[in-house]
Amino acid sequence: MNDSALPRQASETRDRILDAAEALFVEHGLEATSMRMITGRANANLAAVNYHFGSKDALIQEVFRRRLTELNRQRLAALDRLEAEAQGAPLKPSRIVEAFFGTALALAADTEHGGHTFMRLLGRTYTEPNAFVRQFLAEEYAEVLERFLGALYRALADVPREEILWRFHFMMGAMSYAIAGTDALQLFAGTFDDADPQRLMPRLMSFLLGGLRAPLPVFNAARDAAEDAAAA
Amino acid sequence: MNDSALPRQASETRDRILDAAEALFVEHGLEATSMRMITGRANANLAAVNYHFGSKDALIQEVFRRRLTELNRQRLAALDRLEAEAQGAPLKPSRIVEAFFGTALALAADTEHGGHTFMRLLGRTYTEPNAFVRQFLAEEYAEVLERFLGALYRALADVPREEILWRFHFMMGAMSYAIAGTDALQLFAGTFDDADPQRLMPRLMSFLLGGLRAPLPVFNAARDAAEDAAAA
DNA sequence: AATCAATTCAAACGTCTGTTTGAATCATAC
DNA sequence: GTATGATTCAAACAGACGTTTGAATTGATT
Structure with missing residues (x-):
């Protein structure tokens, strides 16, 4: 034995x-x-x-599943904790964002057990064209997104849900690039003197919250676009 | 003839x-x-x-080159125009961001001549693992990034360059997902009632500028991370 | 009408792909 | 020790891959 x-x-x-x-x-x-x-x-x-x-496809699926299930479990647990503490009161948007993106960044900071490797992979896979991978990700994320978007809708009751949805989407993009950019993307030649992953978290949080709280866009008439085109 | x-x-x-x-x-x-x-x-x-x-690799390169060269030419022209108007005075950060990301969004809004198709491709290629594609993109972007980052450094002289660099990086991520998300990514099930590309531009601009202008992060001691880990 | 370079074409090249097979090996239970 | 189920292994499978070849075709120039 x-x-x-x-x-x-x-x-x-x-x-x-x-x-x-x-x-x-x-x-x-x-x-x-x-x-x-x-x-x-x-x-x-x-x-x-x-x-x-x-099969290879089943292997791909399992590579994602074993980490993603745990990550999303932690995310939901963090949200549960916030809601329990709030006792029915609406949550602070910043806490919601922290629960979702902070959990992911914590995993990305774990270089010991492959968390960092996985988050780099995950970030680029959101835009993966492979149909069955996208389908699988959508299923894995369904519950988490529903819970977090719902929490944000309640926390920002005066903001149109459409805007919250878009901004959440923008935030996911910023995070993905943040993680990929710590070592993968070298578009910015010879830069990133300070790529300390310990500091990435507050850096990204400031940015995300600034974007989330930004003044709502004003939609002018379609004329704007025509003018822009003509000016070019 | x-x-x-x-x-x-x-x-x-x-x-x-x-x-x-x-x-x-x-x-x-x-x-x-x-x-x-x-x-x-x-x-x-x-x-x-x-x-x-x-070869296939040379074809890939040409697919990107024919559109990217034109896009970056327009970006530089827009920046030139701004600097000429300002006559030496520092530029407004919002105008710089508009010149860079607005030009890209305008191309993404062009569904007639394949601009939209290309921008979707470009967005996901920033994180492409393929070595020679990344190398090629870095070269194509070198001049544009140097010019725009320089302009932002001057426009935000009191902000550490490191922060500006990171936030520019975050902005690129948000934009990539914004374009991909208009039709590719369906993580957010059954949503995006209002995916009007005409409205994407002001939506994204609000978010980007909110993130760029957000309060600078404060870096506490490494203790923070330890506390977070212990609390979980 | 003849010439010439540019382009298109069908066919084949060797290499790599994911998957399958059936026998060999292993560890455990009787 | 022998039977049993799980795992490993070398070998082969058919098909798809990017690339090359040499002849056929095209269209304009002499």
Whole structure:
């Protein structure tokens, strides 16, 4: 019995494959990562992926699922805590935003257990064209988004829901780039002297809250667009 | 002589291939789009891509180059105009942001000539793992980023450059998601009643400027992170 | 009408892809 | 020790990939 020595084995090979796949997906993308690359890095036989997961698509799904389920569980727990403390009163928008994006940033700051790797992967996958991946993400996010958007609607009762929805969307974009940009994107040549992940959190929070609280846009007539076009 | 009838032919097949590739890259991604898909859609022979461009990688590069060069030319022209009007005085940050992101949004609003398609593609390509695509984008953006960041540094002389750089990065993320989200991302199930691209511009501008002008973050000791972790 | 370069075409190239197979190996239970 | 189920393994599968080839076709120039 090795139950006392090891917490649980649950196929050690399976986990090695998941870790290898996660790292390679970040490095090369989903499509460009082959089964042979994965099993090679995981020191496993080529057939092991199909044995343990059934297919490459199922493996991709499991790579996301194992982390995303936990992340979203933490997010919901944080929101539950806020609502319990508030005792029915509307929440502060800043606390809601912190609960959602702070939880993700905390995971991104964890370089020990692959959290950072995964968040880089997740950030770019929101815009992944692959149909079944998008479908899967939408399902994983359904409950969390419903809860958090609902909380924001209540917290900002005077703001049109359409605007809140868009701003939440903008916030997700800013966060994704924030995480990707800490090491992936080098558009800004030779810059980011201060890429301390410890400081990313307050930096991003300030930005997100500033955007969320910004004055509502005023929609002028369609003439504006015509003028802009003519001026160019 | 058909010079009078046609403005320029410059290989009609070549253009059909570029258009087909652009559309397919958005739909399936760079890697998942095959040469046979491209030439099939363009009604061209399989060998036409290698004849006109040399390789698939060179085709990818040209798909981005033909639009990005023009976009960044317009951006620089807009900045030139602002600086000429200001006559040496520092620019308003909002005008700088408008010059950069407004120009991109205007291209994204052009559904007639493929501008919209391209901007969706561009948004997701910033986080593309493919090495040579990233290298190419960095080169294409070098001058524009230097000019715009310089203008923002002067316009916000009291803000640490590090913060400006990060916030510019956040803004790029928000914009990318904004464009992708108008039709690609359906994380937010059944929503976006009002996805009018005419209104996206003021919506995004409000958010971006709110984020840019947000109070600067305060960096507490590393204790904060430890507390957060302990509370969870 | 002949010439020439540009372009198109069908066919094939070797390589890589995800998946399947059936036998070998392992660890555990009887 | 022997049977049993889980796992690993080397090998092969058919199909798709990007690229190359050499001949056929085109359209304008001499």
